[in-house]
Amino acid sequence: MIEDKRWEGVYSFEDSPYLMEILTELRSKETENVRFRKDLVKLGRYMGYEFTKTMDFKKVKIETPLESTEGVASGDRDHVYIITVLRVAIPLMEGLIKTLEHSRVGIVSASRGKAPDFNIEMSYIKVPHMREEDTVIVCDPMIATGSTLLKTVSEIKKCGSPKRIVIIGILAAPEGITALKEELPDVEIYVTKIDRELNDKGYILPGLGDAGDRAFGEPLNISMLPLMHNLE
Ligand SMILES: O=P(O)(O)OC[C@H]1O[C@H](OP(=O)(O)OP(=O)(O)O)[C@H](O)[C@@H]1O
Ligand SMILES: O=c1cc[nH]c(=O)[nH]1
Ligand SMILES: [Mg+2]
Numbered sequence: 001m002i003e004d005k006r007w008e009g010v011y012s013f014e015d016s017p018y019l020m021e022i023l024t025e026l027r028s029k030e031t032e033n034v035r036f037r038k039d040l041v042k043l044g045r046y047m048g049y050e051f052t053k054t055m056d057f058k059k060v061k062i063e064t065p066l067e068s069t070e071g072v073a074s075g076d077r078d079h080v081y082i083i084t085v086l087r088v089a090i091p092l093m094e095g096l097i098k099t100l101e102h103s104r105v106g107i108v109s110a111s112r113g114k115a116p117d118f119n120i121e122m123s124y125i126k127v128p129h130m131r132e133e134d135t136v137i138v139c140d141p142m143i144a145t146g147s148t149l150l151k152t153v154s155e156i157k158k159c160g161s162p163k164r165i166v167i168i169g170i171l172a173a174p175e176g177i178t179a180l181k182e183e184l185p186d187v188e189i190y191v192t193k194i195d196r197e198l199n200d201k202g203y204i205l206p207g208l209g210d211a212g213d214r215a216f217g218e219p220l221n222i223s224m225l226p227l228m229h230n231l232e
Helices: 017-027 033-052 089-099 147-157 174-184 213-217 222-231
Strands: 008-010 057-063 068-074 080-086 104-112 119-125 136-139 164-172 190-195
Touching: 017 033, 017 164, 017 190, 033 164, 033 190, 033 213, 068 080, 080 089, 080 147, 080 190, 080 222, 089 136, 089 164, 119 147, 136 147, 147 174, 164 174, 174 190
Parallel strands: 008 190, 080 104, 080 136, 136 164, 164 190
Antiparallel strands: 057 068, 104 119
């Protein structure tokens, strides 16, 4: 894990060749959706493991069958609260809870509108009660303009004052990180890699395309739904 010198509290995993190998497969347009989702789960699991190195653990005394010794027991790891931003954070969250298995989980639905406004429509927020000792992990694989996470974290901050608020994602554009850090300087950001830039449609370059569509398929145009109901 390396801290990026451009901001405070922003880390990438570019020093891990294995994580870079998984990212390379995610980026490739040859990777189909089953593999894509499995790779997101894998990254969640290993990023979760790396993230535990930033947490506080308790020292405990235990008895082995032979003698007394000191060991380590989870402290912060027992108080994790993951917020999953629909859609594409679902497989990433599935991976994270393999390492952070006591996590409570909140679900937020956020959808980004088209350029140049990128308005965020947030239609569903169901989050468990937040406690002072909690580490809140907001998980969303893509930080592009940062608007989705800015809105999500701002809403979450209204629900309480946890010990830490952390964003875990896969790829970020520098523009999105700067926007988040300007508004939310205390929020820590952990991503597999920080990419070069955004294009004028708000896609990360070189990126991996539309992560939600690659994981779950292109959504049906909503205006077709009434037509489909008429067919029933
Ligand atoms: O940083 P931003 O510019 O806000 O863009 C990032 C958002 O875009 C994607 O979601 P999208 O709205 O495409 O939803 P989806 O997961 O349902 O495809 C992604 O998962 C982020 O939530
Ligand atoms: O590159 C991008 C930007 C936003 N959302 C995505 O899924 N990909
Ligand atoms: Mg999408």
